[in-house]
Amino acid sequence: MSQEKSQEEVEIRELWIKKICDNHKHTKFETKEIYDFIIVGAGTAGCVLARELIYCIPKISILVLEAGGPDAHSNGLISLPCTWPTAAFLVDDHNWGYVTEEQKMQSHINPTKEMIKKAKEYNNWAAQGPEYKIWDWDHCLEVFKAMENNSRKKSDKNFKKFHGFNGLLHVEDCHDGIQDIMSGVIDAAKNLDIPYNEDFNGERQNGVGTYQFTSKEGKRCSLVDSYLRDALKKVELHPGLESNDIGKVAAVDIRSYTHVLDIIWDKENKKENIAIGVRYFYNGIIREVFVAPKGEVILCGGVFNSPQILMISGVGPKENLEANNIKIRRELPVGRNLMDHPSCSISAKSTKGSIHHLSSGGEIVIIHKANVEGKIPCKENFFDENPDCQITATPFCSPSKYNNTDRINLLPALNVPSSVADDLYRMISSLKLCREIIKQPPLSTVYNVKEIGINDEFGKWCTNDIDMSDEDWEKYILNKSFSSSHACGTVKMAPESKGGVVNHRLQVHGTKNLRVVDASIFPYIPSGNTNAPTAMVAWKASRLIIEDYME
Numbered sequence: 001m002s003q004e005k006s007q008e009e010v011e012i013r014e015l016w017i018k019k020i021c022d023n024h025k026h027t028k029f030e031t032k033e034i035y036d037f038i039i040v041g042a043g044t045a046g047c048v049l050a051r052e053l054i055y056c057i058p059k060i061s062i063l064v065l066e067a068g069g070p071d072a073h074s075n076g077l078i079s080l081p082c083t084w085p086t087a088a089f090l091v092d093d094h095n096w097g098y099v100t101e102e103q104k105m106q107s108h109i110n111p112t113k114e115m116i117k118k119a120k121e122y123n124n125w126a127a128q129g130p131e132y133k134i135w136d137w138d139h140c141l142e143v144f145k146a147m148e149n150n151s152r153k154k155s156d157k158n159f160k161k162f163h164g165f166n167g168l169l170h171v172e173d174c175h176d177g178i179q180d181i182m183s184g185v186i187d188a189a190k191n192l193d194i195p196y197n198e199d200f201n202g203e204r205q206n207g208v209g210t211y212q213f214t215s216k217e218g219k220r221c222s223l224v225d226s227y228l229r230d231a232l233k234k235v236e237l238h239p240g241l242e243s244n245d246i247g248k249v250a251a252v253d254i255r256s257y258t259h260v261l262d263i264i265w266d267k268e269n270k271k272e273n274i275a276i277g278v279r280y281f282y283n284g285i286i287r288e289v290f291v292a293p294k295g296e297v298i299l300c301g302g303v304f305n306s307p308q309i310l311m312i313s314g315v316g317p318k319e320n321l322e323a324n325n326i327k328i329r330r331e332l333p334v335g336r337n338l339m340d341h342p343s344c345s346i347s348a349k350s351t352k353g354s355i356h357h358l359s360s361g362g363e364i365v366i367i368h369k370a371n372v373e374g375k376i377p378c379k380e381n382f383f384d385e386n387p388d389c390q391i392t393a394t395p396f397c398s399p400s401k402y403n404n405t406d407r408i409n410l411l412p413a414l415n416v417p418s419s420v421a422d423d424l425y426r427m428i429s430s431l432k433l434c435r436e437i438i439k440q441p442p443l444s445t446v447y448n449v450k451e452i453g454i455n456d457e458f459g460k461w462c463t464n465d466i467d468m469s470d471e472d473w474e475k476y477i478l479n480k481s482f483s484s485s486h487a488c489g490t491v492k493m494a495p496e497s498k499g500g501v502v503n504h505r506l507q508v509h510g511t512k513n514l515r516v517v518d519a520s521i522f523p524y525i526p527s528g529n530t531n532a533p534t535a536m537v538a539w540k541a542s543r544l545i546i547e548d549y550m551e
């Protein structure tokens with residue numbers, strides 16, 4: 001990065017931090033604070049929503065309450081793609097430190113076979129009733145395109161059908177090009193008849209190819225960079241009607257280190273469950289803030305915290321609320337329907353010096369249909385139009401912790417999990433495919449990839465021709481599987497009769513002035529990474545909110 005640019009970065013950070021500090025200095029908490037919209041959480045969804053609402057509804061004020069620190073405090077950890085492992089696993093301002101509970105499972109080897117569900121994706125969202133049509137693939141694609149700013153140079157007619165070029169979210173191919181060994185992964189996959197795919201976000205998902213990243217000139221483009229920064233630029237002063245009237249500032253006001261505790265309900269109309277504000281914790285004090293008439297409280301707290309805020313506010317499953325002595329306001333299956341893409345990886349050692357620079361993360365992707373009996377997928381599986389496994393290949397550069405090796409990591413994730421035994425078989429199938437890929441030239445020849453880290457601890461390498469029974473694989477998978485961090489679904493969008501918590505307009509059933517807009521509303525998990533779908537949901541929600549506000 002040029003010195004000039006980093007100076008500009010520092011200035012932006014300082015301005016932002018000052019803005020946050022000044023806000024707290026000047027705000028008089030004894031006066032009743034009122035905003036048109038209160039957005040809880042400045043993650044993927046909250047940033048998009050704040051930007052879209054401030055630009056599309058005249059003269060409104062928005063308060064965004066975020067528990068974490070400003071993005072600027074991360075000192076490049078977030079904006080530099082190659083520091084992702086540190087940013088992801090460091091438990092501090094950036095990380096809530098949630099862990100999954102241990103799952104006790106019986107052995108699943110040789111069960112009765114289960115059917116694999118087909119990924120119909122967004123059309124499944126839309127199939128829940130006529131009013132849900134607004135969530136079908138055609139409608140969602142329109143939004144994905146409106147948000148995207150794809151910089152791919154060689155974009156033909158087909159690419160243009162699926163991508164946008166004028167949005168705020170920058171998308172690009174690997175900025176410095178992929179590493180040589182990663183081209184080797186593509187060639188190895190091609191040797192096994194896996195077709196090349198130059199656009200996984202296009203017509204078909206199956207095949208081998210390179211990832212595109214949400215980044216601009218090699219720097220990560222988060223939704224803070226693309227949407228929230230733009231929202232902060234929109235500040236308007238509207239004079240009051242009387243000459244001594246102060247008038248109204250239409251702007252987005254962000255407060256960091258602000259933990260929202262619960263929803264404030266209208267005491268006058270108890271039966272209607274009208275949200276009128278939120279209570280939050282800042283700097284050792286509990287404070288309250290309210291919404292203006294026609295305003296709304298919008299929870300964008302993510303898949304774990306949006307349901308938590310709902311439950312603490314009396315909206316949730318009866319047994320959970322009663323067990324925690326919370327008065328029930330509305331009984332709804334909040335917190336149910338948690339979904340994720342389970343993953344499990346193998347590492348393969350390569351010649352020292354084969355990885356020459358820090359990587360942005362997963363550079364190569366192989367998407368295929370897995371075999372339900374746990375066998376190595378065949379050509380037919382590679383051409384199947386309904387693939388269900390996504391293997392991400394990442395180069396890792398000599399960390400001394402792992403014997404000072406250069407290595408590549410192959411990480412299969414189940415994109416269409418069914419939470420039944422065939423998940424285990426499909427994972428075995430995909431891991432076996434990874435081993436076959438490693439055996440292929442040029443990986444086995446040019447890069448001398450012969451050993452894999454399949455033993456209990458990384459660092460204990462064994463040759464890739466060791467025999468592994470399905471029982472061995474089961475042990476390995478049960479021991480080593482982890483979440484892809486694509487959790488979603490805990491505030492399901494569906495009719496109430498079908499286990500929904502929010503309706504097709506993302507309003508919480510049986511309440512007023514209250515929506516949930518984030519990854520928790522996904523009724524079914526998308527068969528791919530979840531950041532862009534969450535941003536899409538928020539953009540679409542903004543149009544629904546605007547329609548209702550302008551009515």
Ligand SMILES: Cc1cc2nc3c(=O)[nH]c(=O)nc-3n(C[C@H](O)[C@H](O)[C@H](O)COP(=O)(O)OP(=O)(O)OC[C@H]3O[C@@H](n4cnc5c(N)ncnc54)[C@H](O)[C@@H]3O)c2cc1C
Pocket residue numbers: 040041042043044045046065066067068088258259260261300301302303305306309484485486487517518519520529530531532534
């Ligand atoms: C380590 C990791 C790596 C990932 N990598 C990828 C990837 O490469 N590609 C991809 O597509 N997806 C990826 N994802 C998934 C993606 O980040 C999520 O799907 C997406 O961020 C979900 O957006 P959201 O708005 O629902 O929630 P979040 O982005 O989690 O936003 C919720 C926000 O609300 C705030 N909040 C919560 N509770 C409160 C409260 N009580 N008061 C105030 N604020 C609150 C949180 O601090 C947070 O900022 C990754 C996720 C993780 C965790």
